[in-house]
Amino acid sequence: MLVRDIYRLPVGAPFEGYFVIEHVEIRKHRTGEPFLRLVLSDKTGTFQALWWKPPKDADLTVFKKGDVVFVRGNVEYFNGNLQPKLSEIRVAEEGEYNPKKFISESRFSIEKQFTKLLEIIETVENVYLKKLLEGFFYDEEFVEKFLRAPGGKTIHHACIGGLLEHTLGVTEICETVAKRYRSLDRDLLITAAILHDIGKVYEYSVETSIDRTKEGILLGHLYMSCEMVAFKIAEINGFPEDLKTKLIHCILAHHGQYEHGSPKKPKTLEAVALAYADALDSKVKGFEEFIERELGGGTGWTKRHFAYEVPIYFDGKIDYGEEE
Ligand SMILES: [Fe+2]
Ligand SMILES: [Fe+2]
The missing domain is CATH 2.40.50.140 (Nucleic acid-binding proteins)
Structure with missing residues (x-):
């Protein structure tokens, strides 16, 4: 039961x-x-x-x-x-x-979502950023971990494949933003969106429940993502130093505020766009998951959300995704 x-x-x-x-x-x-x-x-x-x-x-x-x-x-x-x-x-x-x-899986097909992410990587024109992305997403060992990783423990995307679902969500929002605001460096924004949470691959362990690892607790995924990106960049000959700084800044600033764990506030167009795209995807999904858990398919008011501190009203139908 x-x-x-x-x-x-x-x-x-x-x-x-x-x-x-x-x-x-x-x-x-x-x-x-x-x-x-x-x-x-x-x-x-x-x-x-x-x-x-x-x-x-x-x-x-x-x-x-x-x-x-x-x-x-x-x-x-x-x-x-x-x-x-x-x-x-x-x-x-x-x-x-x-x-x-014990642990739910992303309700959307992991394979289809991953294919979409690879298609977006194909659209990146900057050769250094593309090489960097391919360095991660054509590495089987990394991909296996990435596809299993959750997006979080409780607040949003707390499921197997949750990191992929969230990454794709943020990246698609950023694609739209880049179309609307042409002064943005699209390639930089898309790359930052795809890589912003990769540290979560090591921040969480997934067995019978989702838990934070020792590294996750001590270091956190913002630092861990930056470290992974910096390591990979070091393997790419001639990767421009300035581009690296701007990309790392986007990742460091993606929680938007000091009190949300960002050591830097967004100070570039791409960083501010990423921080809002991240908040948009995680909050809307967090609301949806809470509604589902509290109302169990019904409608009306939930109890007060433990993090967002409001009760949530819902009278629609939850999207359970497509059957695989
Ligand atoms: Fe994050
Ligand atoms: Fe995120």
């Missing part, structure tokens, strides 16, 4: 299923007896659960973040939040569950 389906059950209804542990802590009843508080998830959502009365001989320390567990319980709410008390929980064996249940 998926998390989404549990939310649709009436209070008291039994449920069972496989979920990933997002968070686990051992707490104590007033009597001193231990119990478990868990946050469980799959690709359709998250809920809190309590293992209220574990057997006296149960080892509560075997449950770790990232483990897949089998649980049984009955639907119960506390302060308006789903919070069932579990009657059974055990760590699941590999092969017992379908790993695809």
Whole structure:
């Protein structure tokens, strides 16, 4: 059973299923007896659960973040939040569950999106920028990682293929911007759009859930993307120093503001266009994902968004993409 389906059950209804542990802590009843508080998830959502009365001989320390567990319980709410008390929980064996249940995939065909991205790379005329892009996107090892990478952990594009979907989204927005504002260096903007988040390939790990890697936490994808680009540029004979500076500036400034993690504010036409294109794609998609998760295909108001700090209204139909 998926998390989404549990939310649709009436209070008291039994449920069972496989979920990933997002968070686990051992707490104590007033009597001193231990119990478990868990946050469980799959690709359709998250809920809190309590293992209220574990057997006296149960080892509560075997449950770790990232483990897949089998649980049984009955639907119960506390302060308006789903919070069932579990009657059974055990760590699941590999092969017992379908790993695809835990992380969703981009709803658009990964192959088709990648082909589109390669077509856009073909339109770049500057030989140095084109060489740079080909250095990444004709490298099988990199491409394999890029196509699997998520665009984020929670706020937007948190799925396999999410980085590709977001990169293509930002790049297509930049193509439109470059057509409208002719003073922009189109090749530079398109290259920056395609490369702006490549550091996410190493910022996140994707197993049963999406997590930040140690490098991701310590360095962040803005620095990591710049480092990857600088390394690749060093392999290209005669790559103009000035072009490198402008490209790196676009990547460093793509979050737009210091408080969003950019060490530089946009100071060129291409950098400001990229920062807004990035914000546009991630915010609209972030809204869409939140609506989908909260309303589960229905309409009306969501609860307040944890990052955007507003409830969102929706009375349309979610685009689930094309069937492959
Ligand atoms: Fe970014
Ligand atoms: Fe981005």
